[in-house]
Amino acid sequence: MLQDDEAQHLTRVLRIEAGATIRVFDGRGREFEAVVETAGKAEVRIVVGVRRVAPAREARIAVTLAQAVLKGDKMDHAVRDAVMMGAAAIQPVVAIRSEVTLASLQRRRSQERWQRIAVSSAKQCGRAVVPSVLEPLEFDEVVGVGPIGSAFMLVEPHAAEKVMPLAALPAEMPDEASIFTGPEGGWTPEEIDHAAAVAHLVTLGTRTFRADAMAVVALSAFFTLWKEF
Amino acid sequence: MLQDDEAQHLTRVLRIEAGATIRVFDGRGREFEAVVETAGKAEVRIVVGVRRVAPAREARIAVTLAQAVLKGDKMDHAVRDAVMMGAAAIQPVVAIRSEVTLASLQRRRSQERWQRIAVSSAKQCGRAVVPSVLEPLEFDEVVGVGPIGSAFMLVEPHAAEKVMPLAALPAEMPDEASIFTGPEGGWTPEEIDHAAAVAHLVTLGTRTFRADAMAVVALSAFFTLWKEF
Numbered sequence: 001m002l003q004d005d006e007a008q009h010l011t012r013v014l015r016i017e018a019g020a021t022i023r024v025f026d027g028r029g030r031e032f033e034a035v036v037e038t039a040g041k042a043e044v045r046i047v048v049g050v051r052r053v054a055p056a057r058e059a060r061i062a063v064t065l066a067q068a069v070l071k072g073d074k075m076d077h078a079v080r081d082a083v084m085m086g087a088a089a090i091q092p093v094v095a096i097r098s099e100v101t102l103a104s105l106q107r108r109r110s111q112e113r114w115q116r117i118a119v120s121s122a123k124q125c126g127r128a129v130v131p132s133v134l135e136p137l138e139f140d141e142v143v144g145v146g147p148i149g150s151a152f153m154l155v156e157p158h159a160a161e162k163v164m165p166l167a168a169l170p171a172e173m174p175d176e177a178s179i180f181t182g183p184e185g186g187w188t189p190e191e192i193d194h195a196a197a198v199a200h201l202v203t204l205g206t207r208t209f210r211a212d213a214m215a216v217v218a219l220s221a222f223f224t225l226w227k228e229f
Numbered sequence: 230m231l232q233d234d235e236a237q238h239l240t241r242v243l244r245i246e247a248g249a250t251i252r253v254f255d256g257r258g259r260e261f262e263a264v265v266e267t268a269g270k271a272e273v274r275i276v277v278g279v280r281r282v283a284p285a286r287e288a289r290i291a292v293t294l295a296q297a298v299l300k301g302d303k304m305d306h307a308v309r310d311a312v313m314m315g316a317a318a319i320q321p322v323v324a325i326r327s328e329v330t331l332a333s334l335q336r337r338r339s340q341e342r343w344q345r346i347a348v349s350s351a352k353q354c355g356r357a358v359v360p361s362v363l364e365p366l367e368f369d370e371v372v373g374v375g376p377i378g379s380a381f382m383l384v385e386p387h388a389a390e391k392v393m394p395l396a397a398l399p400a401e402m403p404d405e406a407s408i409f410t411g412p413e414g415g416w417t418p419e420e421i422d423h424a425a426a427v428a429h430l431v432t433l434g435t436r437t438f439r440a441d442a443m444a445v446v447a448l449s450a451f452f453t454l455w456k457e458f
Binding site: 056057081084085086124125126127165166167204205206207208209210213216217218220221223224225227228229 | 285286310313314315353354355356394395396433434435436437438439442445446447449450452453454456457458
């Protein structure tokens with residue numbers, strides 16, 4: 001039985017009626033055919049079949065996108081796009097230039113909203129695995145605890161001495177990776193210094209990318225580097 | 230002297246006043262410092278200095294993005310993003326599933342609008358070269374005339390027999406390249422057949438990418454493949 005949001009999505013947005021065949025997924029990689037039995041506005045009853053269908057293959061590497069919290073709906077877009085690109089998890093990071101506090105994110109239940117966006121993006125792009133949107137953390141905490149797997153931070157070419165172009169990175173795919181993408185104003189010199197202890201500082205050159213496009217640009221670049229595409 | 234759009238952008242959006250130092254570029258790769266002499270709503274007078282400044286380096290490969298015309302502002306986003314990513318030119322393509330005609334694009338002066346978007350995106354991302362938005366053409370015409378340089382068409386994995394993953398392409402950078410990205414409903418089998426004669430059919434896997442994100446995804450992937458990033 002599907003209720004509320006899901007039911008409304010089916011009946012109002014997709015205009016599904018009784019008898020239709022749909023696909024349902026359990027969020028952990030399995031996807032099944034199902035038949036709609038009754039379709040009301042608040043409730044849709046379905047019969048889930050035994051036939052499993054093949055969802056989009058998951059990436060061979062579990063990438064956590066450590067995305068600095070962006071303003072307004074730009075963060076929503078970054079979450080949506082990271083799911084489309086195949087990230088395994090999204091770690092919202094309160095950076096110094098994020099212009100937001102953890103308390104205000106909690107008050108606005110931002111994590112829950114982003115998780116709903118992740119569910120809907122997974123559906124759109126045919127992924128049967130819904131990436132987790134982790135609890136937002138301060139930048140220092142994420143770096144202090146230690147990022148998951150090999151870590152990479154996207155920075156401007158002259159942000160620090162140790163910055164290397166993407167092409168200089170080894171092409172071997174690590175088992176897991178974290179990719180840090182910055183806020184509208186970029187990472188501060190202190191954040192870059194701090195990250196340099198645990199992450200590779202990587203640049204994509206002198207062109208300025210919009211902050212809300214960086215998740216797509218970076219994930220596409222790293223998946224290409226690692227021959228995942 | 231700057232007029233109309235440019236003047237309004239400076240005075241209203243950026244709130245520039247007399248005495249401010251700005252950067253101006255000639256659209257062909259040169260960028261200079263300039264000082265604002267008078268700043269009115271309809272007209273801004275500037276004195277262009279002799280000091281050239283270093284704009285973002287252009288990509289070493291001239292990529293023409295052959296983008297199927299998308300609906301509404303999605304095409305605007307694709308043009309904006311292609312400029313940000315470093316495309317050298319944008320060829321709007323009327324694909325079978327574009328749901329638009331050349332005549333309606335002409336009537337709406339779409340090419341001019343996209344060219345203005347290219348100018349504004351070049352400014353935002355620090356490029357001193359403004360990519361040309363070419364005259365929109367039917368798909369068959371673009372393929373018939375022959376695409377510029379090595380050509381690549383992004384397709385679904387099972388769209389045709391000859392489809393190869395990006396990782397199977399040679400990593401050597403051609404001098405020039407054309408990258409074909411499809412409309413919302415994808416290329417038709419006939420279009421793919423037709424393109425296969427002049428272009429490599431390339432896939433990025435089984436996840437479904439939004440049509441308006443494909444320009445960024447593809448340009449990021451190809452620039453990484455060619456070690457331009």
